[in-house]
Amino acid sequence: MSVTIILLVTFxxxxxWKVHRNFSFWNDKGIPHVGVFEYLLYAYDIFTKPMYEAVRKHYKRHGRFYGSYQGLAPSLYVAEPEVLADVFVKKFKSFVDRTVGQKLGNSLRQxxxxxxxxxxxxxxxxxxxxAFTGNKLKASVPRIVKVTERLTARxxxxxxxxxPAAAxxxxxxxxxxxxxxxxxxxxxxSHVDKKHPLMVCFEKLFA
Incomplete structure (x- = not known):
């Protein structure tokens, strides 16, 4: 019995120690951060509430720039437009990677x-x-609006x-x-013109 207790206490x-080490990454980084118990509550929230509510709660508490976690991996949450511009545009080479997605078991989808x-x-x-410069995105807006207005009218x-509508x-x-x-x-x-050349190609590709 004593050996079992010793092993249990050791485990x-x-x-x-493992949990504390993983969730103390941001302690000495000098920025607002989510503590271990707050993160556990957040993990519960994302399964019981819409995710945006859980994220917004941290945003209101910690501001536009704070440390948190994804699983056991430290993650920096940024909602500051100027910093986001550096991350996604000006200094993209330093932030090239992103979270590795789950393995799908399908080489094409992967x-x-x-x-x-x-x-x-x-x-x-x-x-x-x-293809996503500012001018090209601006030129795309009227086209997108036209399509969405057609959907709204229907x-x-x-x-x-x-x-009933087939959503x-x-x-x-x-x-x-x-x-x-x-x-x-x-x-x-495409809702009306089923024989449009693009629709024909689409059907052949995904049928």
Missing amino acids: VTLLF KSIFNLSGDEWKHARYILSP LIEHAQNGT NELLHSCARDTTAAVVFSFDMD
Whole structure:
């Protein structure tokens, strides 16, 4: 029995030491940070509340620049526009990597832009950046607005007529039309024009 107690105490001590070491990363960094018990409460909140509520609570308490964690990994939370401009634009080379996503078990989906990290993400970011300059994004806004207004009109029509709306189909059409407008400069209404050349290619690619 005494050996069991000793092993149990040793295990608990090592576990406490490990947790304390991981969650003391920000203690001497000189910035506001989330403590271990506050982080455990946050972990509970993200499973019981909308995530934005949990993040906003920390934002209100600690400000626009504070340390926290993702799992056991230290994470710096930034909501300061000038600092974000440095991270994403001016000093991007120093902040190239991002959180490694979960393994999907599908090589094609793993190569998606949303799941890339490391050198692959850096290379993809370098290729894509010219397509997202300020002027190009501004030029895309009227096209996106036109597509969303079309979606809104359809939803209003369903509401006024009291008829059910196939939300999945309407949102898919909106996504396709937005992509066609922004990437290819096509004014496409895929909800109506099922035989548009882009729709034909889309069906062949994803059918």
